[in-house]
Amino acid sequence: MRATFTLGRIAGVRVGVNWSVALVFALIASGLAAGRLPEAYPDRAWPLYLLVGLGAALVFFASLLAHELAHAVVARRHGVGVDDIVLWLLGGATRMRTEAPDPRAELRIAGSGPLVSLLLGVAFALLTWLLDTTGAAGLLVESTAWLAAINLLLAAFNVIPAAPLDGGRLLRAFLWRRTGDRLRATEGAATAGRVFGWVLVGLGLWQFLWTTWFGGLWLALIGWFLVMAASQEGRQARVRELLAGVAVRDTMTPDPVSVPERLTVDQLLSDPSLTPRHTAFPVTGDDGTRPMGLVTLDGAGGVPAERRARTTVAEIMRPLPETRVAGPDEALADLLPRLEPGAEHRVLVVDRGGRLVGIVSPSDVNRTIRRMATRPRPGQPART
Template identity: 80%
Template sequence: MRATFTLGRIAGIGIGVNWSVLLVFALIASGLAGGRLPEAHPDRAWPVYALAGLATAVVFFASLLAHELAHAIVARRHGIAVDDIVLWLLGGATRMRTEAPDPRAELRVAGAGPLVSLVLGAAFALLTWLLGAVGAAALLVEATAWLAAINLVLAVFNSIPAAPLDGGRLLRAYLWWRGGDRLRATEGATTAGRAFGWVLVVAGLWQFLWTAWFGGLWLALVGWFLVVAAGQEGRQARVRELVAGVAVRDTMTPGPVTVPDRLTVEDLLRDPAQAARHTAFPVTGEDPERPVGLVTVEGASRVPEPERPHTTVGAVMRPLSRTRVARPDEALADLLPRLEPGAEHRVLVLDEGRIAGIVSPSDVNRTVRTLAARPRADRPADG
């Protein structure tokens, strides 16, 4: 899940938000302002309900962020590299670059999120009681009660032993500890995730068809997401297991064609054959061996034709600070979480700052196909 925009960094961890969060935010805020709050405490002015609904929705997403931050912080303490956190339609996702080193670390990382949600739920419940005891505003008490309930629901739901939920990772940690095989443990957790997802799909559709309850469609959507996500997690685990021991240098396209930052966009696009062969080019500065960014043919093509003779590649490139990079000796399995579709997400392979190669999803697919065709005994050993 890609971030549409970023909010900054917390404890050195990037925080991103997908556009779909706006939809959920609007549903929560409007549901509270137009439903629960006026039903529980009528006869207030509508701006009061609207303000209370917006504030409660903001605090809820802060709680959700705290849940994900708990995963990320505990992961880093166990030596697991964390790319970022992305909040989206159905919650949040902490993108980790590497796997947990052992079942105990997996257990702690997976359990941190639900534990924080449980603590927050208890804290909001206590706050609700205190506010009620001192006679605080009724809408404030109602809002904290809702936050207590939703955090407790979040803790319980995420603890269900089905991937990709946190409970699925807890199940994987247990199966890994019991059997000693991480891949088989992942397959067990993803099988449970798909089964649970299909149960939610069937239950949601049944509720909608027989009771006309539109919440059933939301339940079915959540179930379908679990089915798809569990399948993706299982495939990713199998790929990571397959490429264990493979270095980035064994997958990259070495000696990629580079272009200088002073080159005009017109000159870059002048050779249609080259533009067709390569969708992205490392961009170099004064030193032709040291990249300063990445330019895509698609991005250069967006420059209006009259401006192309006067626009340089350096003006339209993605700077190196925003470009994914890797080392030749880095494990390919650790690079996989950073690979995304699109030419702008190509990974530049740098050896002491000098361009050594470039990695695209097609390069990884080629390596995976080659390894899959080999007998197991011929595959690289992990480590």
């Protein structure tokens, strides 16, 4: 899930928001302002309902962010790199660069999020009690009660042992420790996720068809997402196993065509040696070896024609801190979570001296996967 815009960094982790959050935010705020709050405390002014509903929705998304930040912070303490956190339609996602090094680390990383949600739920419950006993405004008491309930529900739902939920990670940690096989553990958690997802799909459709409750469609949507996400995790686990032992240098396109940061957009687009052979180019400094960022033809083409002659590549490129970078000796399997479709998501390969030595695209990885898939296993004859 891609971020539509970035909020910034918290604890060193980039936080992004997908446009779909606006839909959920509106649903939560309107549901509280037009439903729960007026039912509990009628005869209040509607702007007050709306204000409290908006505030509760904001605090809820802050709670979601705290849940994901817990994953990120604990992951980094265990040596697992974190790309970013993205809040989206069905909650949040923390994108990690590598797998947990062992079952214990997996257990701690997975359990940290639900634990934070549980603590928040308890804290909001205590706050509700305190506000109620001190005679605080009823709408404030009702909103904190809702926040307590939703955080406790979030914690409970996430520990269900089904991938891609946190509970699926907990299940994988248990199976991994028991069997010593991370692939088998991942496939077991993925199977549990698909089963649970289909159960939610069936239950949601039944509720919608037999009770005309539109919330059943939402439940079916969540179930369908779980089925798809669990299936993807299973596929990724098999790919990671297939690519075990393969380094980035074995897959990258070496010595990629790069462009200097002082090159103008007009020169870039008019050079027949550059286009249309490639869709993205590493941008280098004056020495021609040190990467400064990544520029795409789509980005260059978006510059108005009258400005191209005086606009440099450095002005429109994705700067290096925002570009995915890998080392040539890094395991290719660890690079997979960072690969996404789109020219702007190419991975630059940089050696220890900071020099650009290659570039990796999804097509490079797909060629390697096909090659490894046709490689005979030990004891098996080669295919002809």
